[in-house]
Amino acid sequence: MNNSTNKSSWKWDQGPIGRIVKTAYITLRREVEEELRQVGLTHTQWNALGILHYFPGITSSELEQILMIERPSVTSLMNGLEKKKLIIRKNYSKDARYKQIFLTEEGKKIAMETQHFTHLVEDRIKDGLSAEEFAMLKSLLIKTVNLFEKK
Template sequence: MQENFYSGETYVCGESVGSLIKYAMYAFHRTIDEKVADLGLTSMQWGPLVLLAQGKATTAAELSRCNGVDTSTMTRMLDRLESKGLVTRKRSSSDRRVFDIELTDEGHRLAQKIPYLIAEGLNQHLKGFSREEFETLQALLSRFIAGEQKDKS
């Protein structure tokens, strides 16, 4: 039988696993904001650049899904990135309703630097972890995420 770790009587706001994951993400975003500030970017702007550079997304809808934001938020972010000269939008040749997003030369230049800054930030937060603790953390978070996906099927 599956053990339930929380109940309405024992749940304490701010102390749950969900809250701790959220706080960890906030801390990580603050660190990354500092790291990418010299590039003129925020923690929300680096994601689309890296996804485009790695070929994992080419449209606003794909970028929205990958970044976990709605399309109107992504459109505003792309407006900012376009005004900075980092991306361009071109009407898709296969679907005229869709715009393909492409990195400019400057966008490519910045996108090449970002993974190194992200690695620095992650390593900063993982300082003091052993290799075994790091691998355990990764495995546990992967299981936590997989639990959500099992519930959907």
């Protein structure tokens, strides 16, 4: 950014669609992170707990794909959650090279207690959109993701 351009004159909503989507994502994420700070979780830790709640026993490789993060990040994430005693890793019965990941009782409790954070953000969006607009937004975002996944 040069000296003649200041942040207040920057029009994010007039930029490319990718910038608009990124700005929307960051804005939504910040809302959730504000709530997560109160329970001592990062956004990624919270996402992992939610995934493990619905898919107990998945492997690090599967979690890597779902979260769309690199292997070293998953390892660090799992180490952090294990240190907080929110997960346990057990040897996979079908292949000793893999470990399955499960929530501990405390992990299950926190996953359940924080599940509503998603709804808080969605409710704020719904407050500003009609039901039709919300459905259209969701549909268009899904369609956009699908366009790129088919490549």
